[in-house]
Amino acid sequence: MRTEQPKMIYLKDYQAPEYLIDETHLTFELFEDHTLVHAQLVMRRNPARGAGLPPLVLDGQQLELLSVALGDVTLTPTDYLLTPDQLTVQPLAPSFTLDSTVRIHPETNTALEGLYKSSGMFCTQCEAEGFRKITYYLDRPDVMSKFTTTLSADKQKFPILLSNGNPIASGPEEGDRHWATWEDPFMKPAYLFALVAGDLWCVEDKFTTMSQREVTLRIYVEPENIDKCQHAMNSLKKSMRWDEEVYGREYDLDIFMIVAVNDFNMGAMENKGLNIFNSSCVLARAETATDAAHQRVEAVVAHEYFHNWSGNRVTCRDWFQLSLKEGFTVFRDAEFSADMNSRTVKRIEDVAYLRTHQFAEDAGPMAHAVRPDSFIEISNFYTLTVYEKGSEVVRMIRTLLGADGFRKGSDLYFERHDGQAVTCDDFIKAMEDANGVELTQFKRWYSQAGTPRLAVSEAYDAAAKTYSLTFRQSYPATPDKQEKQPFVIPVELGLLNAQGGEIALRLAGEAAAAGTTRVISVTEAEQTFTFVDIAEQPLPSLLRGFSAPVKLSFPYNRDQLMFLMQHDSDGFNRWEAGQQLSVQVLQEMIGQHQRGEALVMDQRLVTALGSVLADETLDQAMVAEMLSLPGEAYLTEISEVADVDAIHAARDFARKQLADQLFDGLWARYEGNRALSKTTAYVAEDQHFARRSLQNIALSYLMLSGKPQVLAAAIEQFDAADNMTERMTALAVLVNSPFSDEKAKALAVFAENFKDNPLVMDQWFSVQAGSTLPGGLQRTKALMEHPAFNLKNPNKVRALVGAFAGQNLINFHAADGSGYRFLADLVIQLNGFNPQIASRQLAPLTRWRKYDSARQALMKGELERIRASGELSSDVFEVVSKSLA
Template sequence: MRTEQPKMIYLKDYQAPDYLIDETHLTFELFEDHTLVHAQLIMRRNPERQGEQAGALPPLMLDGQQLELLSLSLDDRALAPGDYRLDDSHLTLQPQQARFTLDSTVRIHPESNTALEGLYKSGTMFCTQCEAEGFRKITYYLDRPDVMSVFTTTVSAERQRYPVLLSNGNPRATGSEEGGRHWATWEDPFKKPAYLFALVAGDLWCVEDVFTTMSRRDVTLRIYVEPENIDKVQHAMDSLKKSMRWDEEVYGREYDLDIFMIVAVNDFNMGAMENKGLNIFNSSAVLAKAETATDAAHQRVEAIVAHEYFHNWSGNRVTCRDWFQLSLKEGFTVFRDAEFSADMNSRTVKRVEDVAYLRTHQFAEDAGPMAHPVRPDAFIEISNFYTLTVYEKGSEVVRMIHTLLGAEGFRKGSDLYFQRHDGQAVTCDDFAKAMEDANGVDLTQFKRWYSQGGTPRLAVEERFDPQARRYSLTFRQSCPATPGQPHKEPFVIPVELGLLDAAGRELPLRLEGEDSAQGGNRVIRVTEAEQTFTFLDIAEKPLPSLLRGFSAPVKLSFPYSRDQLMFLMQHDSDGFNRWDAGQQLAVQVLQELIAAHRRGEALVLDPRLVEALGTLLADDSLDQAMVAEMLSLPSEAYLAEISEVADVDAIHAAREFARRSLAEALYQPLLARYRANRAESQRVAYAAEAGQIARRSLQNIALSYLMLSGKTEILEACLDQYQHCDNMTERLTALAVLVNSSFEDEKAKALGAFAEHFKDNPLVMDQWFSVQAGNPLPGGLERVQALMGHPAFTLKNPNKVRALIGAFANQNLVNFHRADGAGYRFLADQVIVLNALNPQIASRQLTPLTRWRKYDEARQGLMRGELERILASGALSSDVYEVVSKSLA
């Protein structure tokens, strides 16, 4: 932990390293109470720096934390303590020549490493997490992404405890040692930075398969898990093979090693890690079968397996020069995995899910104290910048390039990018330059998306001249101030649009200055603070369908009436905009109810919302997954995000009133849909495929509405679904709606039975925790506090923390934000404890408190007070210090 104020690191201060590491040879001796790490580094002066620093060689400063140095030699000459300098973070020494070999031995303690960075124990298994700066907790090294080396790794351990010994690359040799130990050597022929290093040792079983690449090479595929989970990995294996084929077909990227491995571990700070050839996954991102994982979990496994595999090129073969460029690999790869998921499932539903998440959470991040550009200018702790802005907004930036260039142009650009920079550590500018050069375009102004933070706002006005048959749209863009950036220059905003006539048909579009119409759907580029586009030959006033497919991550405002929104819901050819029109209609209705509740008036639901959703339920031709999405009202978190001052009590009351009113008005069509879909679910065996997922999603949202009626027939249907289903999707939904109901006896029985049945399955118990943490009924905090004493809960496991504490603070707004501030005190208490155990997880739990400015004056004071208490609590990690200090600034 740090007691002094941590140092800010700036992008403008980047300098290439003084030295490079050509070869890295590592030997690990794993024991129960310590580990010895022997490192031999073949190093040389960086030729890029020789011209800058002529004369004597500069000192070599290696990164290292929590290491006990046992020996050190330079070119076979043992160094005495007077030959080098050690502090808490670095080992500094003076090379005597431009090329040299450095040997070291250190002792580390993975068995007591609760931060889960570097080498640590997850249960009985050794594993690593080195991104972003975990490798410096393994050995002294140039732990930065622009130092790329060829790694050879030997792992030695007790054979009986650790029969499986893994590292990056291809297996090269194995052997036995005295005392019941054995060893294995792995060689990775491709240069990589230290953050992509991986090691695993444990008693593991594996599922093995083979993938034949487009050049007819056979690649061995292995997924390693603890023995009790061997029956839960086939879906991940199928997803991996789909990913490999898709990357070949869409991007022309072929896998390059002889073997590709995934290992599932229970204790992991993130979702997964793309270490070259040896991906280490949070078990929640690998393990899935019908009885224990929901449809959403199956889709998450498919997406994360794809994401980490796609990193083999967009992140590993071509990596980022420095951590400010993190979105170079993450934004690009999130876009790639989103496109893969869209191709594997429903493209429209995938887009709806991604945009709903972006608007609710990333837009809130853009409006908060931790707001930063996709490429940040500065940071204190890099772990705090694995953010929605870098990942999700970064993906939207890549998507906009794809929209502007078209699929063919984007492929040309990505081909050039991989060809030009294979084996290099590069920047976001290098990515943009490849896109420019491959397509003959200028992206200079577009790159403001990388350098300017905040969510742009796009206000649109219309003007129609029936005599001249001219229809004009005027766009005005602006972007609020964000920390360190009070003024923003205009962005390039691609707006995909269409114009609908009175019958809902798309009009042909001809812009002023064009000779002929170019179809009914097109992309225009808004590049100025104010810009007007005029369409010719428009005989009647049209209704614009704007920002189709959410073509840019902006807040769009256009004065749609509720009747116009209903029209778009029924007629728009763009599936995303049909959903979005429904969301806008629901927001208008809900905001009206929120205002009425605050004035103490009786609540009355606009019948147009009932009519619109009733029409959806009656149309059997619609995609059931889309109907389910459109039946889902905007979340309380989203309603809070778009509020000037978030009144959580009024938001909760208004939304619950709307749900109950809809349940009552649409009871019969909801019941008909539920019964039909439930009957079909009982007729067929579970499969995690798009058609079944769509059917279950509509079935389950119908049940959640119907349960609000409190009718005995619905309770019986809910209990029947809970007790007589073959999959976790139906069982968990039935449990959740029961938990959120007033049927106390049935609720208690179901919770007890669920916990007893799944007590030996940690991931399922995480879902059990989350269902209760999200229950909005009174007493939520007390329920969560009681659950912290449950035998299945521990603060040392990140999944447990997210499932209980994170779910409560981020999803159960009405209980977390209760007026006495007890929810805030609870979260602050947990952050203080977690700060000492796992700083990364501690800082990520802080997010709800950082948004204190969003609430009323009384709650602001309570939330700010808890942040101040955390700041004064003692020695804070740099992770927590950065978030708290910026939140209070």
Template sequence: MRTEQPKMITLSDYRLPDYLINETHLTFELFEDYALVHARLLMQRNPHLDAHLPLLALDGQHLELVSIAVDGQPLSAVDYRLSDSHLELQPRQNTFELSSTVRIEPQKNTALEGLYKSSGMFCTQCEAQGFRKITYYLDRPDVMSRFTTTIHAEKKRYPILLSNGNPIADGEDEHGRHWATWEDPFKKPAYLFAIVAGDLWCVEDSFTTMSGRAVALRIYVEPENIDKCQHAMDSLKNAMRWDEEVYGREYDLDIFMIVAVNDFNMGAMENKGLNIFNSSCVLAKAETATDAAHQRVEGVVAHEYFHNWSGNRVTCRDWFQLSLKEGFTVFRDSEFSADMNSRVVKRIEDVAYLRTHQFAEDAGPMAHPVRPAQYMEISNFYTLTIYEKGAEVVRMLHTLLGADTFRKGSDLYFERHDGQAVTCDDFIAAMEAVSGIDLEQFKRWYSQAGTPELQVSDSYDAATQTYQLQVKQSCPDTPEQSNKLPFVIPLSMALLNKQGAALPLQLQGESAAVLDERVLSVTEAEQTFTFINVAEQPLPSLLRGFSAPVQLRFDYSRDDLLFLLQHDTDGFNRWEAGQQLALQVLEEVVGQIYDTDEPMFDTRLVDVFAVLLQQEDLDPAMLAEFLALPSTGYIIEQYVHADPLAIYQAREHVSNQLAFALKEPMLARYQALRKASLETPYVAQATDFARRRLQNMLLAYLMRTEDLDILDACVDQFGVADNMTERLAALACLVNSPFTAETEQALESFAERFADDPLVMDQWFSVQAAAGLPNGLERVLHLLHHPAFSIKNPNKVRAVVGAFSTQNTPNFHAIDGSGYAFLADKVIKLDALNPQMAARMLSPLTRWQRFDLHHQEMMQIQLKRIRSCNDLSADLFEVLEKSLAV
């Protein structure tokens, strides 16, 4: 059992750094069993502080100090003090040069932080605190320095040597080695540093900026992946153009590089000029990557590129301000993807993910504000709250201020703070300056955790033709926070008449009616909005476009929801009405699931699905969203104490009933779509994504009927598909079916065909790990022994352990607790290898409070078992402590 308590870091304790590093000169000597890092730091006492010279404490972990000198004079052991986390010494003057050499072992670095090896190449991941595993340094984001980096390595093994900035020199060493020097002209914190050394091939292109500068674009990959880069390159150029047109941001270096690596804890990293990506976020072509993978590549490439300004040129002062760069950039990449594809569908996808996962985080033991007040390990705060909720906070500003004012605010923000490390308050201050609006109350979104609830009721007076909306807001208690103050909540709304048309909106006190849609600013705990000249009883369309990340409560009848689904002029709210209708039906079935073998459910759901299937002019992407029932995870979040097995069975029952009732129209539509797919070459664009999405959803429904003709169609789609989207969808249908022989044959042929492609094999793993048929854990245990699986590779862990624990409801939540014990076993093993991954994989068990008493008990047993282990990492320890403290 862990005996010492890791230190808690608090925002209130922030103070300016005692010393600054004006220049950083690094030289790497890379060898097969170790590396030497020579650092020369030009340092000075921070001029914003008093003149006395305090102790200098440099961060450092897992470093073997070889030598150290100040202004060229070597230091002896009595001149400094070493610990497991710091090198401390006493400077004698305000400016000085600190030189050091350390020895590290990248080959043994399974945590994938700092400098490590992936598939034979050297690469780095320094955010948040990985640079301290490379050399002794002030590893904090508010210490910004100009970096010059030289890399020495064996030329035959590592012909490509890359770092941040622009290349300025290269040459040959003796004994078959060579070197390259890179210079970054822009100051940056250490977390944005990167090097890569490997045997890589390159796809090249160029982009001409709005000022006429030519920028070289390069994507580096291992040779076998050279044919999978074009989509990423196209996405990069689209993102560069979009950022110029929408935000006026021009790229600033002569070269922009992306490197794909197989071993990476996250999706990608925005290192200045040298983005390092998880290969799953770069590599994409029709035969090996699904449409969803293509869209993910597009979004992640854009996200990391957009960071060049919202994260690099202007960075965060401290890690509490992480959402300053991540929330803003997620909003930017979401808007980019909306412009590249269907705006409504993108919004639906984002909100569905937010409500299923981030809302769950807000309701759990790890709940924290968008700007946390404290942390033990910053790696635990790369959360959905920071990213997704942070993006929603920025979106609310965009909604409240309007697009033009928001753009002026972002321009001012970049102008004021270029080259600086700043705070969320600085971002808000820029928006206040251009809008003239006091946003002090709005900043509560940064400091208060939890998902606010809006309870809305209405009343209509026919005699006076007035209509009132009564709005109450509240926010549940969260760990360490209670008695929340009112937020500023933009409530986008419209009033619909009996024909579904939006009525003019005139608030009491206004001189004239305004738009048929408007944003109400909800700022008080209770507020009433009175509309006048309302000629008939309207039906409100509330929270249009999901204008705020809140739980909306309004007493819509099922007939109301049917009306909104068919008539609302807001595409998002049409989908939302369908989701709420389906949710009411599903909750009704959940209540019957243990009482009868054949629960009854409202057939109006069948009727409206039948109508939608006949609407040929309806966007196939929207139809696919309408036909998708709420996810099991989202349904679970609607309960105080959920029975996951009953919810899963209820959803399966309703899905089966829909499949049988709508078999004929679904089959007709599937056949038409399949015919179009066979006649159309694969194209990675929105209209084709939509067609294949609907086609595959219909096939999944139809396979539930266990019709042999449909089985033949599924096997045919699997066998003749020219793209991974259709092939993988058909495989998933087979894996979740009772047709054992056809399933085994398909799995075998798939694995044989794609055995040499790690990313495709990850999909093969995931399809099986997520299958909800009986004996799921047995299948997963078998997958762990497959030659393509490695617990040291984060993608493999996510593909098997992650898919099982987050997507396989009946087997993970097995009544005997075996699924929970499996996850606990893997978390314990992972913690010794990669603490970040261990802490993230634990998440499904931390939500134990959401479930019924039996499942709570089973989960707590495993949490306590993990907690009793010796030498837990600080990452895992923090998550366990918060989970069990509730």
């Protein structure tokens, strides 16, 4: 058991570095059984810290120090202090060079942090604090340096040698080795350093920037994946053009490179000029990647490219400011995806994900502000709050300032802080100064944890023709326990008349109406807005486009929700009305199940979804989204005490009712779209995505009917599909069906066809681990013994363990606690070799307070068992200790 608690790090304790590193010169000698790292750091005293020469304390972990020198003087062990985490030396002058040589072992690095090997190639992951596992350094984001890197390796095994910046020299060495030197002309912190050495092939293209510079684009992959890169390359070129057109940001090096690796803890990394990607975020072609995977590749490529400015050219002063780059860049990539595809559907997808997962994080023991006050292990704060909620905070700024004002603010931000490491306050200040506004109260979104609740009530005065909306903010308790102050909540709204028309909006005191949609800012704990010249009782359409990340409540009845589904001009709110209607109906059935009553579903939901299904004027992707009932995870999140069995039973019953009563409409939609799929070549574009999404959700409903014609259709689609989207959907409906012979045959055929494709096999694992049929834990355990599964590969863990524990709620939350024991055992095992993945798999157990007392006791018991299991990494210790606090 851990004998001492890891150190807590606080934002309030931040101090600028004592020393700066102007130049970093690195030489890597790469061998099969070790690597030698020679570092020369050109350093100086930080003038911001005053006079004197305090000790220089460098970060370093798992390093074997072979030599260290200050200037021309080689130091002996009596001249420095060496601990497992630091090297301390005493400079003798304000400016100096420090040379060191260390030996490291990337070939045994299972944590996949620092320099490690994946599928035989050398690669790096240095964010957040991985560079200290490469050499002794000031491993903090506010120490920025110009890097020159030389790599030396066996020419046959590692013909490709890459690092940041531009290539400046290369040549042969004795012993059939070779070397290459790269120079990055831009100052960067160590977390943006990257290195790759391997036997790789590349796809190359060119991009001409808005100033007519030609940039070479390369995507490096292992030879067998060379045919799966074109979609990523197309996405990269679209991203580069979009960033020029929308933000005026031009790429700044001669070459931009992406490398796909199979073993990676994250999705991708924006290292300057040399992005390293999880292969799942690069490789995509119709036969092996679903539409969702194609869209993810496009979004992640864009995200990492956009970081070149929002993260690299302007970076974080400290890790508490992580959302400065991540929240801003998630917002940028979401807007890019909205422009490339359906804007409304993109917003629906993002909000559904936020409300299901980030709201749950806000309500749990790991709840924290967008800019946290403290942490033990920074890797635990690469969270949905920092990324997704951080993006929503940026979106609210854009909503308040308008698109033109936001662009003025971003232009000033990039101009003012280019080449600097800055804070969230600097970002806000640029927005304020560019627009002549004051956002002091708004900044509470960065410092206050939790999801605000916004309750709305109405009052109509027919005689005075006024309509008032009263907003009341409230704030749930969070682990920080601080008293919350009112947020600035931008509410975009409209008012509908009895015919579904939009009413002109004029607030009391205004000279004229300001359109039919407007944004009001709720800034007080309770605040009333009164609209005038309202001739009849209106129906409000609130929080259009989900203009703020809050839990909104308004006493809509079911008929009003059906009306909004049909008439609201805001596409997001049409979907939202359908979701609210579905939630009301499902919660009614959950109560019926809890009382032991027969389940009866309100027919208004069938009528409403039937009209959506029949509406041929709607975007097919929108129809598919509206037909999708709220998931079990979301129904859990909005429950005071989640009844796993009742939620599952109610949702299953509702889906079966919809399948039976809407069968003819679903079958017509399925047949029409499947016929088009048979005669249309696969295209990774939004209209084709939309057609397949409706086709496939229709099939998933139809399969619940159990009719022979649907089984035959699913088998035909599985056998004949020319793309993974249709094949995987067909496999999923078969796996979740009672047709055991057909299911077994399809699984065997799929595995045989794709056994040599790791990413496709990940999908095969996930579809089985996610099946809600009885026996889910036994299936998952059996799959862990499959030859294609490897516990040391993060993608495999996420595909199998993550799918079971995070998506298959009815099986994971088995009343006997077997799912909890399984996950705890895995976390204990993962803690020993990959702490980051171990801590991320813990999330389902951390939400134990959401369930009944029996499950609470079982989940809490497993957390306590993990805590008592032995020496825990700081990653796992922090999550477990906060969960049990």
